[in-house]
Amino acid sequence: MLPPVLGVLFDxxxxxxxxxxxSVGLSVTLGLMNFVNLAHCAFAMLGGYVTVTxxxxxxxxxxxxxxxxxxxxxxxxxxxxxxxxxxxYRASDLDQVLLTIGIAFVSVAVAAWFFGTTQQPVxxxxxxxxxxxxxxxxxxxxxxxxxxVGVAVTVALIGALEYTRFGAQVRAAVxxxxxxxxxxxxxxxxxxxxxxxGSGLAGLxxxxxxxxxxxxxxxxxxxxxYVLIIVSVGGLGSIAGSFAAxxxxxxxxxxxxxxxxxxxxxxxxxxxxxVLMWRPAGLFGxx
Amino acid sequence: MPASAAPSTPQQYLQSLSRWxxxxxxxxxxxxxxxxxxxxxxxxxSQIAVAALFALSLDLILGYAGIVSLGHxxxxxxxAYTAGLFSKFVWGxxxxxxxxxxxMAALVGYASSFIVARFRHLTLIMITLGLGLLLAEAANSAxxxxxxxxxxxxxxxxxxxxLFKFDLYGxxxxxxxxxxxxxxFLMARRLINSPFGxxxxxxxxxxxxxxxxxxxxxxxxxxxxxxxxxxxxxAGAVIAQTTSTVSLEALSFERSADVLVMLxxxxxxxxxxxxxGAAIFMIARDQFSxxxxxxxxxxxxILLIAVVMxxxxxxxxxxxxxxxxxxxx
Amino acid sequence: MSAPxxxxxxxxxxxxxxxxxxxxxxSMSFGSLVVARDIDLNLPVGARYALIGPNGAGKTTLINMMxxxxxxNSGQIFLGDExxxxxxxxxxxRRGLARTFQINTLxxxxxxxxxxxxxxxxxxxxxxxxxxxxxxxxxxxxxxxGILVKLRLGDCCYQPTRELPYGRQRLLxxxxxxxxxxxxxxxxxxxxxxxQDESGDIFEVVASLxxxxxxxxxxxxxxxxxxxxxxxxxxVGGAVFxxxxxxxxxxxxxxxxxxxxxxxxx
Numbered sequence: 001m002l003p004p005v006l007g008v009l010f011d012x013x014x015x016x017x018x019x020x021x022x023s024v025g026l027s028v029t030l031g032l033m034n035f036v037n038l039a040h041c042a043f044a045m046l047g048g049y050v051t052v053t054x055x056x057x058x059x060x061x062x063x064x065x066x067x068x069x070x071x072x073x074x075x076x077x078x079x080x081x082x083x084x085x086x087x088x089y090r091a092s093d094l095d096q097v098l099l100t101i102g103i104a105f106v107s108v109a110v111a112a113w114f115f116g117t118t119q120q121p122v123x124x125x126x127x128x129x130x131x132x133x134x135x136x137x138x139x140x141x142x143x144x145x146x147x148x149v150g151v152a153v154t155v156a157l158i159g160a161l162e163y164t165r166f167g168a169q170v171r172a173a174v175x176x177x178x179x180x181x182x183x184x185x186x187x188x189x190x191x192x193x194x195x196x197x198g199s200g201l202a203g204l205x206x207x208x209x210x211x212x213x214x215x216x217x218x219x220x221x222x223x224x225x226y227v228l229i230i231v232s233v234g235g236l237g238s239i240a241g242s243f244a245a246x247x248x249x250x251x252x253x254x255x256x257x258x259x260x261x262x263x264x265x266x267x268x269x270x271x272x273x274x275v276l277m278w279r280p281a282g283l284f285g286x287x
Numbered sequence: 288m289p290a291s292a293a294p295s296t297p298q299q300y301l302q303s304l305s306r307w308x309x310x311x312x313x314x315x316x317x318x319x320x321x322x323x324x325x326x327x328x329x330x331x332x333s334q335i336a337v338a339a340l341f342a343l344s345l346d347l348i349l350g351y352a353g354i355v356s357l358g359h360x361x362x363x364x365x366x367a368y369t370a371g372l373f374s375k376f377v378w379g380x381x382x383x384x385x386x387x388x389x390x391m392a393a394l395v396g397y398a399s400s401f402i403v404a405r406f407r408h409l410t411l412i413m414i415t416l417g418l419g420l421l422l423a424e425a426a427n428s429a430x431x432x433x434x435x436x437x438x439x440x441x442x443x444x445x446x447x448x449x450l451f452k453f454d455l456y457g458x459x460x461x462x463x464x465x466x467x468x469x470x471x472f473l474m475a476r477r478l479i480n481s482p483f484g485x486x487x488x489x490x491x492x493x494x495x496x497x498x499x500x501x502x503x504x505x506x507x508x509x510x511x512x513x514x515x516x517x518x519x520x521x522a523g524a525v526i527a528q529t530t531s532t533v534s535l536e537a538l539s540f541e542r543s544a545d546v547l548v549m550l551x552x553x554x555x556x557x558x559x560x561x562x563x564g565a566a567i568f569m570i571a572r573d574q575f576s577x578x579x580x581x582x583x584x585x586x587x588x589i590l591l592i593a594v595v596m597x598x599x600x601x602x603x604x605x606x607x608x609x610x611x612x613x614x615x616x
Numbered sequence: 617m618s619a620p621x622x623x624x625x626x627x628x629x630x631x632x633x634x635x636x637x638x639x640x641x642x643s644m645s646f647g648s649l650v651v652a653r654d655i656d657l658n659l660p661v662g663a664r665y666a667l668i669g670p671n672g673a674g675k676t677t678l679i680n681m682m683x684x685x686x687x688x689n690s691g692q693i694f695l696g697d698e699x700x701x702x703x704x705x706x707x708x709x710r711r712g713l714a715r716t717f718q719i720n721t722l723x724x725x726x727x728x729x730x731x732x733x734x735x736x737x738x739x740x741x742x743x744x745x746x747x748x749x750x751x752x753x754x755x756x757x758x759x760x761x762g763i764l765v766k767l768r769l770g771d772c773c774y775q776p777t778r779e780l781p782y783g784r785q786r787l788l789x790x791x792x793x794x795x796x797x798x799x800x801x802x803x804x805x806x807x808x809x810x811x812q813d814e815s816g817d818i819f820e821v822v823a824s825l826x827x828x829x830x831x832x833x834x835x836x837x838x839x840x841x842x843x844x845x846x847x848x849x850x851x852v853g854g855a856v857f858x859x860x861x862x863x864x865x866x867x868x869x870x871x872x873x874x875x876x877x878x879x880x881x882x
Contacts, residue, residue: 036409088595093408094355098551099595101544105588112582221540225420232413266424272417277402280410297729297761300774302751482737482753483746485726489734492723499683499721500735501709501796502743510744 014143016250017150021205023227025198031237038100042107047073047203073203074196111217235285305480329457336464342561344518350556353491358419362516364538366523371533379445388524396516400509423538438534460529554601633660636830642691653855666845674854712799716789724778732760735795803833
């Protein structure tokens with residue numbers, strides 16, 4: 001048994017990284033277009049089912065499926081964005097909520113139709129199932145891998161946003177859309193690419209989540225709540241904010257379940273409500 | 288709003304807007320038909336009346352003041368648990384239980400209205416969702432009081448007015464829920480046609496302009512949120528009393544989502560929108576009760592997408608558009 | 617760009633009148649962009665002030681600060697003798713400071729009668745009444761109707777706002793502001809977007825308003841400005857560049873160079 005505090009902290013961070021992957025795309029697209037996309041986790045779920053199918057039907061190794069989980073989720077999201085979402089960019093919050101809840105409902109039913117309502121099994125490679133000792137801490141290899149992926153994605157995203165031309169365009173569009181299009185930035189295209197990237201990351205997160213939280217058709221709603229909490233706590237459009245909020249919520253959730261299991265998910269909802277009352281725009285939000 | 292009546296003064300014009308339409312009278316007469324024509328469906332009819340009450344309460348904040356809530360079940364659940372606990376620990380007289388449950392829900396609504404009135408857009412949606420989930424989790428943890436996931440045990444409701452027992456056939460249940468619905472509807476109708484109702488429509492039509500005409504939108508929102516919470520509490524209390532059961536489902540996210548679907552389906556911002564939407568939704572669910580819930584939600588999802596894309600003002604909005612076009616020719 | 621005000625406020629009779637609206641050292645910036653620089657203004661009761669300046673000079677920002685829709689970084693605003701710098705927008709309106717918007721900010725689904733009645737019942741403090749039919753409040757309705765008739769909107773007051781011709785909507789902007797019974801009215805380009813031949817109508821309506829009402833209007837058309845304003849304030853780069861009577865402003869070479877000469881009918 002690990003020393004509880006450090007172990008809980010480590011598990012919480014690993015879990016937080018997962019939540020970060022699931023939510024960062026939504027945060028950026030919300031900041032960019034103010035579009036309330038409640039179907040975001042449906043794309044994550046799609047990534048999960050891609051991995052499951054490739055592994056169990058075609059017997060691909062786990063790691064080989066991850067790029068496809070990313071790509072297929074990204075491609076599907078673009079299809080939806082081009083056909084349905086874009087018509088509602090200027091619509092009311094309510095219309096956006098209704099459309100995307102509708103899509104999430106449909107995705108749950110479709111997943112249940114093809115895969116049934118049971119949890120999907122995945123067969124992790126042996127070297128990922130083990131754990132090892134570091135300074136007396138028992139570290140699960142897969143969780144360490146998750147932390148690695150989370151940090152790598154954060155560094156890559158922040159780097160891309162800060163140091164590439166495309167990143168500068170995204171930042172300009174998040175700050176002031178009208179001014180950005182005045183400067184000749186194609187906001188429409190910028191958004192489509194960002195949306196695809198964000199949904200792809202969610203798909204990747206969905207695939208990586210199977211080992212930790214399982215995969216069933218309700219994934220689209222169960223994790224939607226977590227993702228929305230992270231986005232609103234972190235602040236729209238802020239990658240660093242999402243990262244911090246994901247760690248905060250991940251640790252709170254694991255700690256809550258470990259120390260006061262009778263409270264259930266009470267703790268994270270409380271964290272969210274308190275943070276939003278204190279800072280309505282989130283920890284790192286500007287608006 | 289047709290100016291066909293050619294009112295002679297502005298006052299008479301505004302008066303004419305709140306006149307009872309023959310279709311309205313026909314609608315309320317039609318609600319009596321289950322007693323005669325569908326006696327086997329009285330329990331369902333009673334559930335429809337409760338769903339309609341709940342949708343009406345959401346309409347007050349969403350349809351008239353433009354506040355999107357994903358956690359309205361909180362007040363429904365508070366009403367249900369208060370009515371259930373009241374019958375268990377105080378006495379089973381239903382009307383006093385209804386009053387206490389309403390007051391409790393309105394009180395919690397008033398307290399949370401100070402939070403809700405501060406926010407707009409996504410933050411508001413998240414806050415309502417978060418408060419709703421928070422309450423559901425709290426009720427789940429407080430098993431000593433609520434019975435947790437087993438539901439509240441020992442709910443015992445006395446006969447209505449000391450005379451009519453809540454029986455298995457649902458006659459009393461439907462008479463009770465329909466009467467409550469009608470009385471609340473009358474009050475909501477009066478509210479919509481009042482100065483306050485006009486102010487609410489102002490908030491919905493243009494949030495930015497309200498302060499520029501000297502209006503304190505936040506105080507209006509606090510008031511309507513409190514009223515709406517009270518009405519949702521009434522709906523919850525009625526379901527608890529007519530079925531003698533209360534479960535965590537009363538507080539669930541699904542219930543919040545369902546009522547939103549009903550209202551949007553019928554047409555938000557119209558007094559009858561929630562009523563019509565609730566009837567269609569509940570009858571459809573009853574007809575398709577054989578299929579697994581996730582496939583039921585498939586059709587709900589398709590419906591939502593279709594309503595947003597094709598019928599932005601719901602069924603009643605679509606109907607009134609067709610009617611206006613037909614009259615125009 | 618940021619030359620100090622080099623024309624002193626004129627010392628005619630108006631200077632002795634009570635001040636309806638004043639600002640002291642009003643400053644504001646967004647990051648490095650300064651939108652208001654140490655603005656001192658005195659609007660005497662009953663004055664007709666035009667606020668002019670090139671695009672981006674900070675004219676609408678100034679109105680937004682005066683009405684409480686933007687918070688200045690520093691400085692103070694007075695309505696009469698009362699400091700209103702930290703009041704909520706609706707509380708300033710209730711004390712008599714109303715505005716209109718450059719881009720129509722109306723209640724699209726209400727008709728003019730309902731919209732103006734709403735403003736009247738808000739002022740009369742009965743907008744929270746939810747147990748009476750609105751038709752019970754005859755006085756408020758008739759007051760609203762009277763304002764609409766005065767602004768030549770009587771014949772379309774039952775038509776939904778979104779169906780009104782654009783010029784009518786501009787008049788409704790003013791009607792809504794008047795329903796608050798303002799002491800000071802700030803008009804942000806009241807005739808914006810209206811064809812030139814109709815914009816005269818709107819300013820005729822503005823000119824016919826009570827003499828007790830203090831007016832400040834933003835306008836680009838110099839013919840209109842010189843015809844209707846008793847005083848002109850020139851705003852450049854967020855600072856007051858000059859102020860004075862139309863004659864003084866017309867004679868001022870600095871203003872000519874910076875503003876009038878370059879952009880005649882801006």
